[in-house]
Every structure is written in structure tokens, then in C-alpha cells.
Amino acid sequence: MTRLIFLGPPGAGKGTQAQLLSKTCQVPHISTGDILRGAVAVQSELGKKAEFYMSAGELVPDDLILDLIRERLAESDAADGWLLDGFPRTIPQANFLETLLEEIKQPCDFVVNLEVPDEVLVARLLSRGREDDQEEVVKNRLVVYRDRTQPLIDFYRNRQKLVSVDGNQPMESVTNDLKALVQA
Numbered sequence: 001m002t003r004l005i006f007l008g009p010p011g012a013g014k015g016t017q018a019q020l021l022s023k024t025c026q027v028p029h030i031s032t033g034d035i036l037r038g039a040v041a042v043q044s045e046l047g048k049k050a051e052f053y054m055s056a057g058e059l060v061p062d063d064l065i066l067d068l069i070r071e072r073l074a075e076s077d078a079a080d081g082w083l084l085d086g087f088p089r090t091i092p093q094a095n096f097l098e099t100l101l102e103e104i105k106q107p108c109d110f111v112v113n114l115e116v117p118d119e120v121l122v123a124r125l126l127s128r129g130r131e132d133d134q135e136e137v138v139k140n141r142l143v144v145y146r147d148r149t150q151p152l153i154d155f156y157r158n159r160q161k162l163v164s165v166d167g168n169q170p171m172e173s174v175t176n177d178l179k180a181l182v183q184a
Contacts, residue, residue: 030083094155
């Protein structure tokens, strides 16, 4: 069983690495970003609400995310493990998740923090070509990340769950570091 939470700024490679590790560990990659972008694309009720925040580079409010996570972790494919990408992003979300994981008896193994310098992140994000990845929005997303998400590093470090991985190396090297972590 593998249960990991991926932290790191936008563009750090969380989604890419979680997808690769998901196949290796045979557990679902649960990306709140993908779920939200899908909801926006089909213009669901959640998607319409989330679109306003996402287009401004802001975090989608907790009340729009929390039920989504609870429902997703209750699905049968997540019973034997999961890789969470994009959640939690704030201390209140981390507290919610900690309580939820205790309730459903699915403790997290590690919290992986992918570390990448800001100038590399901006270049990566601008090269993706997503509609919400324009320079002003990208820079705002990094500011929002630093203000709201960075405290999670201390939160999980204090719980002895945090493992930092250098995300500014070749993709295969990052993948090998993550595989070594889950096989340890």
C-alpha cells in the first residue's frame, strides 16, 4: 500500500511524477487540479464556481474542495492506496485531511515536497500552453503558493511525514528518487 501526498509549487512536476508513480505502485493518482479543470470544461456547478478563482490564479475555496476529496477517497480504487496531488494546499485543509484519514483508517505514508527554483517554475508553466498559464497569472500563483501553501511544509515536518525531493533534475532522476522512497 502506498499513500502519498505531493506538495510543491505549480510547475514542480507533482502531476507528472504522481502519474508515473501511480502506475508503478498501482494506486490512483488523485489530482484536484484535473478534477477541477474537468468540472470547468463541462461547466458543472462546482466547475462554474471554481472557474472564477482559477482564472485569477487564486486557490479554489476549501468548501468547494473538501467534499470532493472525501467522496474520491471513498471510491473502491482508493482503498489500497492513493497519491494526492494538489491537496491539501492550506493548514485548514491539512487538518481536515488528517481527520478524514483517521476516520477512514487510511494513514498517509509520506508527504513529498518537490523543490524547484522559481525561475525554473515560471519557464515550465509558460511552456505548458494551458489557458490559465499566462505570465501574470503564473507569478500570482507562485505568490499565492508561498503565502498559503508553504506553511504545510512545517506542518508535515513537525509530524515527521515530510520528505523533500529535488524536482530540478532530469525527470527520470526524480522518478527514481520517488521509487526508492516508496520501496524503502
